[in-house]
Amino acid sequence: MTTITTEPAGSTGSAGPSGGWVPSALRRRGSRRRAPYGVLLSFGVLLLVLAWSLAPGLFTRQDPAHGVPADAFQGPSTAHWFGTDHLGRDEFARVVHGSASSVTSALVAVAIGVLVGGLIGLLAGFLGGWVDVTLARVVDVLLAIPSFLLAVVVVSALGFETINAAIATGVSAVAVFARVMRSEVLKTRRAVFVEASLLLGGSRWHVLLRHVLPNASRSVLNLAVLQFGLSILVIAGLAFLGYGDPPPASDWGLLVSSGKDYPLAPWLVYAPALVTIATVLSANRISRWLRNAD
């Protein structure tokens, strides 16, 4: 279709080589530069957490919901990696089994952000005119309300469940995705290769799907990874305040929240907290790496 293989001068400014026609999110694989060790480690952490949430039974044989009362408040040991809680439940088992709901909620939140925010940004950027002006105000409103407060309001309107916390977090992430998508679309829309495609007889839909979306995908992917980490934090915060599923669910935020009542057993706070931090840090690191790969 298009024969333009090099970057049309001045088309995308500082965005790097996003002017070609290979979807920029995939281009990374072409270059054979090795990822730094920190990034590999981050991928490892995320894969481990993902594995925990898919098949918790493979990683721990202990029951997360029932404990041995005689074993209460044991410190971390080889038998109980993260120690035990006030009911003698294995904290590691609780963290592993809790990761499914923490990870799923974060993914749901990101999906809502990408779909709704992406659609808003796409429409605003691509159609322009009054659609853009109207959607810009909607995004301004969403930005004006502190995202955590917005999530709290949405979750209290929907009811205190983890899935609602995920939806609430997703709603609070819509504005950022809309903003990034819009600016990417605007950037690409003015590119010479888009003009060329239109001149060659490409329909608006063709241009949108073949050129604009693939070029925007890179930035949206970065943001999605970053937002995954942020969503974990927000959902943990909501769970910490008790706006998620009640115990015996073992969301990471909830684990920290119930662990804080036992200052003499600090591992009950630190173990889930460290897992959360490691996950978010990994997501941030990968997002930064994707961003710098241009």
Place this chain on the structure above:
Amino acid sequence: MGVTRQPRRAPRPYLTYAVQRVVQAVVVVLLAYCFTFLVISVLPGDPVTATLRNPQNNFTEEEVQRIVAYYGLDRPVWVQLWEALSRFVQGDLGVSLRSNLPVSTLIGDVLGSTVVLAVSALVVALALAFGIAYGTRNAPAPVAKALRAFPSLFLSVPNFVIGLLLINVFAFNLGLFQVIDSEGPAATFFAAIALGIPVSAQVAEVLIANLDHEARQDYAGFATSRGLSRSRLFWRHLLKPSSLPVVTVIALTVGELLGGALITETIFGRTGIGSLVQRSVTTQDLPVLQAVVVLAAVVFVVVNLVVDLVYPLLDPRVDLRGAARAPRTAAEQPLETTQGASA
């Protein structure tokens, strides 16, 4: 940056720009009110009457009727919204469903504590951010490199964990403050650290990015080649141009301070807007919730409006052409700066 995006338009005078921005700000606040109202009333569930008729709340049937009539709960949502909006424009924030007190009284009672906390958190955040940024340019290489990882680390730690850690170390182990005396200066200081750390990360990220950008400029190379020391270069030349965009970032983090106060106040046992929200959520006291959200939106919009209005005066390079998009571009700025810098 984005402000110059539409170069084909004729330049506009500052006054037009200012008027446009003010009108936009008012529109955003009103829309924010409508948005929260709709979120609260359109979503499934009827928490208002559920709360009112909850026997624990001791409302007589007559009082229930009066409140239902006040909020027009028996009428269509659009009528309710219109009435609520006209009350809001007149400054009436409604009546709490829980205590039967005006919402403005409830908020007024706790506002001071949250303002103190938020302002101290901002001070802490700025001090930390500037400290980190100074270190990345002037400390020995390994330290500087380590310091660059700090913003990312700060952004990855849930702020309730920071709070719990501070309480554990400084209150329980070192005894530097009493958890019971939650509003005392020492406790406020540590609460401010907990709230300020995530904010400092954002400020530091932008500041470091700007410093790196400035350090690559010709004037910086020239000054170094003439024998200016690193720290003199930092203080005399790099700091000023790098700090200006930070003003925009600070304005954008205002919301974060208010949202974060929710968790920080809960952990440190403070009475403030955050704990009021927390209580209103558990008791489904929607008018209070609605008022707090709108208040937060007003604060955010006003702070950003002031920054947008003052910024062109501080930095004459800012071009007001295409200024209709000012709030949006202001919001884009930190993200793009961060991206550009780490690229």
